[in-house]
Amino acid sequence: MQLTDSSHDIVAATVSTVAAHAEEITRRFYADMFEARPDLLNVFNRANQANGEQQKTLAASIVAFGTWLVSTDEPDFAPVMSRIAHKHVSLGIRGRDYLIVQRYLLAAIGKVLGEAVTPAVAAAWDEVYWLFATALIAEEARLYALSGVDPEEPWQPYRVTGRVDETDDVFSLLLAPVDGTVPVYEPGQYISIAVDLPDGVRQPRQYTLSSAPGSDALRITVKRVRAEDGRPAGQVSSFLHEHAVPGAVFDVTKPAGDVTLAPGSGPLVLVSAGIGITPVAAYVDELARRQPERPVRVLHADRTQEEHPLRDEIAERLAGMADASARA
């Protein structure tokens, strides 16, 4: 992946200016894009818009990529690319959506930086954008093909077939496809689930599959985000807490995510905190089934023992393994 020589010099000369204004650029970009395409509000996480999280992420990734393109000593960009591609695939982002983002992002760079954006500067950053975008589009196409997903129809209806309250604020849901069979997945992967909120906005969120594959339903374990310190209650987790009861149907995407167990048989230490236990629960389930002889240590931090989700289940699985232990 390489910029043309002329763009390389321009990006090297302007990357610090763009970095300094990146958050403002992304804020402007989102405002303009949502005004023109309000339907996209159903795709993006609106809490991230409100609390500024996505502003930081998109801005940071474009600047990081521009920096990577003009540096010789930056670390490999492939892991970042892979993480973004998995997230996009989990949300059903399509190749043609990149045209919309490009239009409003480049316009926002022009609006925020004003006269500094000569036609040559605009062309150089357009090149950065498309190098990033085409790499993502290619990787996303590969991931869609691997999981047999039609990017035009990524959502499938799933029925809640079981619910278990794990702690006061955490509950597990069993989700079975209304049609067809449970997809294959790797422990550590997540699905997106979309809910139609009372104000008419549809919102997707990601939840890690909290058990290994092998049953006729997918299990997710959700922490209800309560209102705290002036911040509102979490929209989707609260909605699921109230409405995800056996029989309810939700749209779900195929499992995605690249934080999976690497092949191997060496000792393993799994560290988590709070609801971050969910991938650990899936790894331990898988290890207990497939590698019960593998040395495994699980370290988990939580406020109290009562708030520690899936504690008994993980302890039980570890107890069946030859050399495993847990500390919480």
Ligand SMILES: Cc1cc2nc3c(=O)[nH]c(=O)nc-3n(C[C@H](O)[C@H](O)[C@H](O)COP(=O)(O)OP(=O)(O)OC[C@H]3O[C@@H](n4cnc5c(N)ncnc54)[C@H](O)[C@@H]3O)c2cc1C
């Ligand atoms: C790959 C991945 C895997 C995940 N796995 C799990 C899992 O296994 N289990 C799990 O429970 N969660 C998991 N999550 C988190 C999950 O996707 C949701 O982010 C989480 O449930 C919160 O969503 P929500 O809609 O309830 O909260 P949101 O409505 O998205 O709110 C999120 C936060 O933003 C704050 N906020 C919202 N609006 C404002 C505002 N105007 N000003 C200030 N703050 C504001 C809220 O108070 C809250 O603290 C995962 C996330 C990812 C990306």
Ligand code: HEM
């Ligand atoms: C080169 C172009 C793009 C870049 C660099 C980019 C970058 C990113 C990054 C860094 C994340 C966060 C990943 C994570 O949390 O792990 C993300 C998430 C996301 N992206 Fe993109 N993206 C691009 C194009 C698009 C397009 C075309 C769309 C669809 C219109 C899109 C929609 C989303 C959505 C919905 C999320 C989830 C976060 C949220 O809802 O707030 N992105 N992207």
